């Protein structure tokens with residue numbers, strides 16, 4: 001069954017890559033005309049954090065209203081309060097630089113993606129993946145699919161291997177300077193180009209796509225399904241997601257690249273930490289202040305991929321696809 005479905009909304013362009021097994025459709029946000037101004041992402045976010053309380057109100061809505069991170073996220077046009085976790089991690093560990101390629105696993109609703117777009121200076125290459133359908137934040141491309149499925153990961157690698165995909169788009173190439181290009185124009189343009197030359201609908205993955213091109217500077221994973229209340233089950237699922245994300249990162253990160261992943265603490269997180277230490281120069285556990293104190297979530301911040309480490313070194317043939 002196709003996991004990645006075609007979706008189109010205004011200012012989105014449909015891009016088809018011919019994957020080995022089937023056609024997939026990826027949403028590429030073509031309108032990089034108005035990247036987030038740096039003023040949209042709080043540089044004074046620690047001021048917000050200072051006012052945070054761990055206050056436990058009974059009702060979620062009341063909690064949201066009282067939560068300074070939620071209020072601040074709304075004011076700053078951020079998709080969710082989760083942005084403040086990544087902002088704190090970046091503040092402490094200096095993850096992002098201008099022009100980087102960033103893969104954001106479990107991106108929806110998109111606040112980490114917004115931070116990545118902003119922190120890479122509006123000219124980075126940002127790709128989000130989520131099992132849920134979600135409109136890409138401005139300046140990012142997204143793929144909908146279950147990241148635990150081999151096919152989804154192949155599609156992500158095929159996208160990354162095509163250097164032209166997900167890059168900032170030249171406004172003048174799309175329409176007259178200063179003019180907003182609408183969805184219908186983009187659709188029409190896409191139809192026209194498909195008939196006249198090799199357009200985005202005909203791009204074949206490069207030969208190195210399935211081998212995993214090492215073009216990524218940062219892999220983020222905030223993936224987690226809704227918690228079930230069964231802490232053993234939640235921990236086990238979280239470990240599956242983290243290990244899958246790490247195996248992917250080892251295939252796609254450049255040497256010196258960084259990997260940040262959320263995990264639900266439990267008996268097996270020491271095994272994950274051991275693997276991370278084999279692969280990265282620096283590994284830290286973080287509990288950002290925006291992470292609710294009653295939640296078992298924590299983050300591994302792993303910096304500087306060591307030379308020559310492969311997923312086979314850490315997992316044998318477990319993720320051999």
Ligand SMILES: C[S@@+](CC[C@H](N)C(=O)[O-])C[C@H]1O[C@@H](n2cnc3c(N)ncnc32)[C@H](O)[C@@H]1O
Pocket residue numbers: 079080082083105106107108109110111112113129130131132145146147148222223224225
């Ligand atoms: C906590 S949310 C991420 C929030 C996001 N970082 C943000 O800032 O908006 C976790 C996301 O992981 C996604 N997710 C969970 N399991 C997944 C899977 N197997 N494949 C892809 N996405 C998954 C969920 O759909 C959800 O959107």
